[in-house]
Amino acid sequence: MGEITNVMEYQAIANQNLPKMIYDYYSSGAEDDWTLKENREAFSAILFRPRILIDVSKIDMSATVLGFKISMPIMIAPSAMQKMAHPDGEYATARAASAAGTIMTLSSWATSSVEEVASTGPGNPFLHLYLCKDRNVVEHLVKKTKRAGFKAIALTVDAPRLGRRETDIKNRFVLPPYLTLKKFEGLDLPEMDKSNDSGLASYVAGQIDRALTWKDVKWLQSITSLPILVKGVITAEDAKLAVHSGAAGIIVSNHGARQLDYVPATISALEEVVTAAAGRIPVYLDGGVRRGTDVFKALALGAAGVFIGKPVVFALAAEGKAGVRNLLRMMREEFELTMAFSGCTSLADITRAHIYTDAERLARPFPRL
Numbered sequence: 402m403g404e405i406t407n408v409m410e411y412q413a414i415a416n417q418n419l420p421k422m423i424y425d426y427y428s429s430g431a432e433d434d435w436t437l438k439e440n441r442e443a444f445s446a447i448l449f450r451p452r453i454l455i456d457v458s459k460i461d462m463s464a465t466v467l468g469f470k471i472s473m474p475i476m477i478a479p480s481a482m483q484k485m486a487h488p489d490g491e492y493a494t495a496r497a498a499s500a501a502g503t504i505m506t507l508s509s510w511a512t513s514s515v516e517e518v519a520s521t522g523p524g525n526p527f528l529h530l531y532l533c534k535d536r537n538v539v540e541h542l543v544k545k546t547k548r549a550g551f552k553a554i555a556l557t558v559d560a561p562r563l564g565r566r567e568t569d570i571k572n573r574f575v576l577p578p579y580l581t582l583k584k585f586e587g588l589d590l591p592e593m594d595k596s597n598d599s600g601l602a603s604y605v606a607g608q609i610d611r612a613l614t615w616k617d618v619k620w621l622q623s624i625t626s627l628p629i630l631v632k633g634v635i636t637a638e639d640a641k642l643a644v645h646s647g648a649a650g651i652i653v654s655n656h657g658a659r660q661l662d663y664v665p666a667t668i669s670a671l672e673e674v675v676t677a678a679a680g681r682i683p684v685y686l687d688g689g690v691r692r693g694t695d696v697f698k699a700l701a702l703g704a705a706g707v708f709i710g711k712p713v714v715f716a717l718a719a720e721g722k723a724g725v726r727n728l729l730r731m732m733r734e735e736f737e738l739t740m741a742f743s744g745c746t747s748l749a750d751i752t753r754a755h756i757y758t759d760a761e762r763l764a765r766p767f768p769r770l
């Protein structure tokens with residue numbers, strides 16, 4: 402293969418490099434994969450209204466996330482078990498994020514330890530949390546990660562159970578025996594069981610608290626001073642509850658289409674959530690972000706930044722840390738170009754008027770001036 406010119410090209414390389422069970426785990430959506438396709442296609446239904454003859458010789462892409470200054474509004478979502486993609490796993494991802502001046506979120510099911518990730522330089526890693534039934538385990542983990550220098554928690558709220566990922570069921574997916582879930586090392590937790598349909602699904606069933614409610618968000622606040630992002634909100638109703646719960650921010654996410662199929666694309670749900678949050682807390686987005694143009698569209702619809710999931714594990718499988726670094730570089734360059742073409746020199750310049758949706762185009766072809 403010649404030079405890689407966009408982040409999507411890493412998927413084909415990952416497919417070649419990885420055993421089928423692992424590639425399938427990384428790439429699959431739930432059930433019919435409707436939402437998986439929609440997460441991408443919905444971006445195509447948003448078009449630009451670029452402004453011209455604006456001096457774009459200097460463009461500032463820097464963003465502030467929960468008080469932390471980063472080089473661009475593009476961050477890394479938590480993706481589990483990255484050592485299946487590359488021996489350096491999350492450690493490589495963290496180093497690439499740190500070199501790019503952005504934030505990496507470390508999955509609860511990481512195969513690198515919090516200490517390894519924290520040792521990667523001047524980054525501001527975020528911890529991702531699934532709330533286990535055993536709250537002592539959660540408390541232990543949160544305190545350990547805070548001590549290690551983690552700056553915020555992304556609490557996943559869309560996974561009381563694991564989505565039906567049929568390839569994982571067919572492959573009887575389990576973590577390969579040479580790897581461990583490092584955050585839980587030393588704690589007395591059961592291993593994934595290969596004899597079940599999907600070892601992961603039954604592991605989740607055993608560990609994750611299905612009884613999770615908003616009161617647990619409060620409980621989490623009571624055991625840590627770290628800001629909490631609620632990850633997995635896609636409705637106005639829940640956005641309002643997130644604001645009331647004292648969350649520091651919302652991540653509009655459908656878990657990369659791996660949970661409930663036939664939920665809308667996150668980019669389609671974003672504006673409803675942003676409107677409901679009413680500027681009281683920042684709203685971020687993940688799901689299908691593959692181009693700098695996607696980042697711009699999300700910001701125009703009110704997101705304060707985006708997170709990227711699958712391309713990171715694919716780039717890791719292709720080229721390790723260099724792959725993730727290259728991915729972040731390409732996304733940055735594309736985003737900068739989109740800003741330049743749109744006449745925006747800072748994130749604050751990006752407005753709703755820079756884009757329109759298919760529905761708006763049909764309803765009202767020209768703006769009233």
Ligand code: FNR
Nearest residue numbers: 427478479480481508557656657687688689710711
């Ligand atoms: C995920 N995602 C995820 N989310 C989460 O809250 N905890 C986790 O442990 C994981 N693990 C995970 C593994 C893999 C292989 C993937 C692909 C995804 C979901 C992830 O954080 C994010 O929401 C989506 O991946 C974003 O969508 P894209 O960028 O993959 O389209």
